[in-house]
Amino acid sequence: MVSGIAILGAGLFATQAYIPALKALGDSAPPLKAVYSRSEKSSSELSHSASELLKLESPPEIYFDADSSRNLDALLKRSDIEAVIIVLPITVQPEIVLKALAAGKHVLSEKPIAPDVAKGISLIKEAAKYTQKGLVWRVAENYEVETAYMKAGELVKSGAIGKVAFFKAIVYNYIDKSSQWYKTPWRTVPDYQGGFLLDGGVHTVAVLRTILSDLTLTHVSGFASLTKDYLAPHDAIHTIVRAGPDVHGLVEMTFASPVxxxxxxxxxxxxxxxxxxxxxxxxxxxxxxKILIKKLVKKGSEEDKVEETEESFRFPIIGVQEEFRAFFAKIDGVEGFEAGDPKDALLDVAFIQAALTSEGKLVDLGQLMREG
Incomplete structure (x- = not known):
């Protein structure tokens, strides 16, 4: 088992998702030994929350920028911390990923992989210098390991609805200025493309990757717009998508619902x-x-008589703990459950970037991922 881990970043998601996920994993999770944030206050608050929820005998040690003896460099020098989980602002993360790998740490970094495709390509190339030597780097995309989406992928792959013909994905979200997610400073004035569309939109692409596992999203044509000024630079995209030579679909996303x-x-x-x-x-x-399947099946021996059947499933939302489980298993060399491949995460960013920049022109996602 991994000897010890640290969380780098002390925002809402670290408190509301990461710590509960570690609790859910119980004894199968490595010990949380340290937390880092730019400020002493936020680092202390996360450490306190972790100590209470995980019922630790002593709270994780805190690290922050103002004290050179307690900064990120000091944390990364600790030999008892084998892996780090990074949940920092989008534009900051790539540099920290490489810094942690250079320090000999295994890394799980929050999605998206990078603010744009070019930076994602560069990050994958640089990270390979370390991963080729045995270090593990994975991108934390909890939607791709949600049991519901994985089950849906298994059903589609098994032919439960026949051969896939077309698909649709709709994201309709309401974000106002009182939202806890909007109040996050780095989201309020984003210095990356797409705003919430990049940060949240990659989830939907990951879901499609998981469910349409036998297909590859290859081309995108669409338009982007801004409805609410405070969600700049964009808050809505509408796209037509190709997934192979004879499968196509629609993907629509907005974070500017009026209600x-x-x-x-x-x-x-x-x-x-x-x-x-x-x-x-x-x-x-x-x-x-919830998953719902509707299909026609033959009724009796008469070929022209069919009936509509219904099948449904319900699954809890446990994606964060599952992405953690997959990461720790990868470090331990356990085979079977793979998740968080950086190249998959790059496709998610490429899709959003294509949708934001297409202006109706067809974008080849494969070419975009090769050339940036």
Whole structure:
């Protein structure tokens, strides 16, 4: 087992998702020995939260920029910390990923992989100097390991709805100035393309990758716009997508819904030759993510008689703990459950970048990922 880990970054997601995920993993999670943030206050708050929730005998040691004996460099020199989990602003992360790898640490870095494709390509190239020597670097994309989306992928791959014909993904989110996510300073004035569309939109691309696992998203044509000035530079994209020679779909995303209530539309809808499969977050007390399959099956021996059948599933939302589990297993050399490949994460960014810059022209995602 990994000897010890540190969390680099002390924002909302570290507190609300990372610490609970470590708790859910229980004894299978390595000990959290340190936390880092730019400020002493936020580092201390995360350490306190971790200590309380994880019921630690002593809180994780805090590191912050103002004290050279307690800064990030000092943390990375610790031999008892074998791996770091990075959840820092998008434009800051690539540099910290390389810094941690250079210090001999395994790295799990929060999505997106980089602010744009060119920086993502450069990061993968530089990181290879360390990963080729045995260090593990993975990108934390919790949606690709959500059990609901993985189950949906298995169903589609097994032919549960026949051969995939076309698909649709719709993201309809309401972000106002009181949102805890908007109040995050680096999101309020983003210095990266797309704003929330990049930060949150890569999740949807990852979901499509997972569900359409036998297909590859190859081309995108679309338009981007801004409806709410405070969500600059863009808050909506509408795209047509090709996934192989004879499969296509629509992907629509907005973070500028005029009202909090979502319209009655499926989040993910995959249509096949024999039926369709939808995947949606459950808006009820039980929560989780629901899968619904509708298809026609033959009724009796008469060839022209068919009936519509329904099958449904519900899964809890556990993606963060699953991405952690996969990361720790990779370090330990456990085979089987692979997640967080940086090249997959690069495709997610390429999709969003293509949608933001297309202006109706067809963008070859493979070419974009090769050339930046």
């Amino acid at each position: 909090p209530t979502k319209p009655p539309a499926d989040n993910i809808l995959i249509t096949g030759t024999d039926g369709w499969l939808s995947v949606n977050h459950a808006n009820d007390a039980e929560g989780g993510i």
